[in-house]
Amino acid sequence: MFHNFHTHHLEHESEQAIVQGRDCWGLHPWYVREDDLIGKMENGKWIIDNERIPPLISNPNIRAIGECGLDCLCQTPYDLQLRAFHMQIQLSESLGKPLIIHCVKALDDVLTLHRKYQPRQAWIMHGFRGKPQQLRSLLARGIYVSFGFRFQAETLQACPLDYMLLETDDDPRPIKPLYIQVSELLNISLEELQGRMEKHFQQLFSLQ
Template sequence: MSDAPGGPDTGDPESNGGETLSNKAAKKRRRREPPPDPAPLPGLVDAHTHLAACGGRDAETVRAICDHAQAVGVDHVVTVADDMVDARWAVSAAGWDDRVYAAVALHPMHAGDLNDETAAELEQMVRHPRVVAVGETGLDYYWPGKSDECAPLEVQHETFRWHIDLAKRVGKPLMIHNREADRDLLDILAAEGAPESVIMHCFSGDRNVARECVERGFILSFAGTVSFANADELRVAAELVPDDQILVETDAPFLTPHPYRGQPNQSYCLPYTARALAEVRGVADAEMARLLGANARRVYGIPLP
């Protein structure tokens, strides 16, 4: 792992083997460098990551990612599927290392992949004892019209309804992906009847959406975005969530927390976001980590390490 600071751009050229880099080249190089290890913060669980996208393609690399995370206090991770290939892989990864659990579903981008065959396979996978949630599923209103690969809205709605029913039938939490679809997503959950546990992955709504989710008993999971400079409204939302309805996640390899935004993210970076939440909520770092870890273990049914 690089020990480079990897922090905000200074605007100064950097030297690379005697060659002076332009500001643009220096910034590009920095974005390839992983952040330094945070100070350890024991007891955490990464409530949502993508191990395969972080380079964890086999048992050895998954173990290395988990070893790195555990060294700074992240005892368990939940690796999350986007499509059928990823779902099969996630279930396998959860069998490679006791610190890994899985969530499987079709991301709204891939909602059109749901058919009789994939539905049967997903239902079989989600009943696996190391699969702890149905997810990520939900609605994405950002990509339609921008990507030909994104499922149309009506297809997203239908597939989302199917996942809601699946989560209720298997008795596992529903892990929500929501991008620019607050009202429709909440209305569909109300119309269908939400499962007992609903996790709003990478919560991005304002204080009003947060209050509505809290009133419905949903769990709000915060990623590195809560630490971004332009995220004042998100920090208000994070402050108002009750102690028993909050989780922390990396969504790695995306959404690396400040001051390493744009650099590669992994589960070992989770303490940065946990500390950001502690500051927002006015509690000690260690107490915040204890609470976040306890919530994740309760919601996902993960035993103590």
């Protein structure tokens, strides 16, 4: 079995995946609108209006909140992105579901928010293509790092398996070639890598 922690496509054979829109719910920074926000900011933290949480989000089939986050290269006003991210951090905490994060050139703000909220839920930085130094700043906060086909080899090699996840994101290919590439780079067997990812998948998304 190959576990895929974030994809916009349905599973290929021998895959178990967190499929965007089916297994998780989120407001992507590219598309977020003012009307989507539930609740309001008070003293620098988001207060959710619980009455307005759509039942879909609380449904146990929804295993995670996201992808959500911050993107400095998109058109959405940054202030709106920030408020939407605050809101989803609170949703993740109050519903007890991990948070899948999209982050483009906004790493410091993600880290600042992690310090501010001290979340109990796991945070997953998806599609990570950063440098080893950025990786270390995430690991220092205990944030999981998910790598897709376009990873930086040096960074992936610096990432402990305990915090590593693998994903295909919007790439339609099966994930197996990525597993093979990673197991070779890390000099571990494919079976060991599969075992570690399966364990993460069960821990993060409570799946058997």
